[in-house]
Amino acid sequence: MHIQFCGAAGEVTGSCHYVEAGGLKLLLDCGLFQGGDDRHQKNCEPFPFDVAALDYVLLSHAHIDHAGRLPLLHKLGYNGPILGTKPSVELAEVLLLDSAHLQEEDAKWKKKRLQKKGEEAEWVKPLYTIEEAEACLDQLQGVDYEETVRLKDGVSVRYLDAGHILGSSILELTVKENGAEKRLVFSGDLGVRGAPILRDPTLVERADFLLMESTYGDRLHENADNKCELLRLAVKDTIKRGGKLLMPAFAVGRTQEILYELNSLFEDNAVPRVPVFVDSPMAISATKILLQHPEVYDAETNALIAGGEKPFQFPEVRMVQSVDESKELHHLRKPCIIIAGSGMCTGGRIKHHLHNNIDNPVNTILFVGYQGVGTLGRSIREGAQSVRIFGQQHAVRAEVRHIDGFSAHADRDGLIEWFAGIRDKPQETCFVHGDPEAAAALSATIAEKFKVATRVPARLDTVEVA
Numbered sequence: 001m002h003i004q005f006c007g008a009a010g011e012v013t014g015s016c017h018y019v020e021a022g023g024l025k026l027l028l029d030c031g032l033f034q035g036g037d038d039r040h041q042k043n044c045e046p047f048p049f050d051v052a053a054l055d056y057v058l059l060s061h062a063h064i065d066h067a068g069r070l071p072l073l074h075k076l077g078y079n080g081p082i083l084g085t086k087p088s089v090e091l092a093e094v095l096l097l098d099s100a101h102l103q104e105e106d107a108k109w110k111k112k113r114l115q116k117k118g119e120e121a122e123w124v125k126p127l128y129t130i131e132e133a134e135a136c137l138d139q140l141q142g143v144d145y146e147e148t149v150r151l152k153d154g155v156s157v158r159y160l161d162a163g164h165i166l167g168s169s170i171l172e173l174t175v176k177e178n179g180a181e182k183r184l185v186f187s188g189d190l191g192v193r194g195a196p197i198l199r200d201p202t203l204v205e206r207a208d209f210l211l212m213e214s215t216y217g218d219r220l221h222e223n224a225d226n227k228c229e230l231l232r233l234a235v236k237d238t239i240k241r242g243g244k245l246l247m248p249a250f251a252v253g254r255t256q257e258i259l260y261e262l263n264s265l266f267e268d269n270a271v272p273r274v275p276v277f278v279d280s281p282m283a284i285s286a287t288k289i290l291l292q293h294p295e296v297y298d299a300e301t302n303a304l305i306a307g308g309e310k311p312f313q314f315p316e317v318r319m320v321q322s323v324d325e326s327k328e329l330h331h332l333r334k335p336c337i338i339i340a341g342s343g344m345c346t347g348g349r350i351k352h353h354l355h356n357n358i359d360n361p362v363n364t365i366l367f368v369g370y371q372g373v374g375t376l377g378r379s380i381r382e383g384a385q386s387v388r389i390f391g392q393q394h395a396v397r398a399e400v401r402h403i404d405g406f407s408a409h410a411d412r413d414g415l416i417e418w419f420a421g422i423r424d425k426p427q428e429t430c431f432v433h434g435d436p437e438a439a440a441a442l443s444a445t446i447a448e449k450f451k452v453a454t455r456v457p458a459r460l461d462t463v464e465v466a
């Protein structure tokens with residue numbers, strides 16, 4: 001078995017690993033590099049393997065840093081199957097089309113900027129177009145969790161629940177080579193044990209070789225235990241002032257988790273019932289897909305639904321599809337909760353809500369997700385006195401709060417616990433999908449604790465599994 005790390009090696013994004021095993025050429029994920037000044041260059045670089053010769057692409061989940069370069073594969077001549085769980089396939093359709101739209105917008109903007117300076121701009125092209133993304137969607141094929149999918153004689157794969165986002169999976173590849181059976185496990189992104197809605201990450205029985213994520217390999221989640229109480233206080237205090245609670249949130253995962261927790265607060269009469277606006281077409285699509293897949297819910301969510309509750313579409317929830325409806329919210333003078341994207345306030349409808357509400361002290365801006373360096377969200381979170389939105393300077397008079405406990409990723413202890421749960425430990429573990437410090441810290445901790453071989457590969461490193 002031969003493996004090459006083609007992305008998310010020594011960094012968090014661009015997940016992509018090339019595997020030759022049992023006579024097949026496989027790709028685990030094909031994600032976009034995001035963040036960092038060299039991201040565009042890395043996304044444009046040729047793949048270090050023959051794209052047209054691939055037999056299968058196996059997708060761990062639909063997040064863009066795992067799926068976002070799939071249209072490029074198609075463009076470069078790969079026409080074979082892309083296998084993911086059924087919910088992953090549905091989510092990937094939504095996310096890839098959105099990504100293509102952003103690529104087109106990005107190229108348009110770049111072109112305009114060059115033309116303004118009187119420079120040649122015809123060479124600027126989007127990484128891929130909406131049309132190209134649509135073409136690759138036909139290659140997506142849905143499989144069931146735990147189903148053994150035969151790729152060829154002696155090579156099979158199973159998708160086990162990773163509990164990270166809807167449809168997320170751990171890939172378990174079983175290969176018979178030279179009379180011996182080898183098992184390669186790719187953790188994908190691992191979720192948080194005990195988090196609502198989805199099941200906990202599956203514990204793997206056996207791995208001979210393991211590729212494991214390390215996003216939070218050196219950190220614990222802050223205020224994970226009292227996140228619901230912090231949410232309750234933010235809602236209660238804002239309603240008391242008669243204000244709006246604005247929550248920038250990612251469309252997939254976080255929005256649905258916040259809805260779930262708000263439903264609990266209302267059901268427990270912990271806060272007054274006020275309208276909750278989900279003002280994001282992508283979040284609405286993601287919520288619809290979640291509603292269509294009750295088979296992935298955990299026992300707690302199933303029990304709520306059996307008891308008559310609707311944790312994602314309770315009576316206070318209003319799905320705001322059109323731009324006109326979204327604009328109407330600016331004139332609303334009653335307390336309410338608005339959940340809108342983008343999660344870091346870099347675009348989307350949240351920017352309009354901030355534009356209209358950030359200078360009024362009755363309102364609250366509540367961050368429930370990570371805010372990247374250089375983003376509008378980060379400036380507000382870090383206490384900027386004033387910020388520029390749509391070319392206009394605004395004083396930040398709204399109250400700013402944050403809750404770090406909501407995360408779709410296992411933290412350091414969660415990752416160690418998942419590794420401890422592997423009954424037959426791997427001969428070697430490679431830590432991917434983490435910043436260098438996080439990956440190195442987790443690699444050292446696990447090597448010492450379990451007396452196993454570990455390493456942190458660099459991009460384009462290769463490894464032979466005997």
Ligand SMILES: [Zn+2]
Nearest residue numbers: 061063164189
């Ligand atoms: Zn992910």
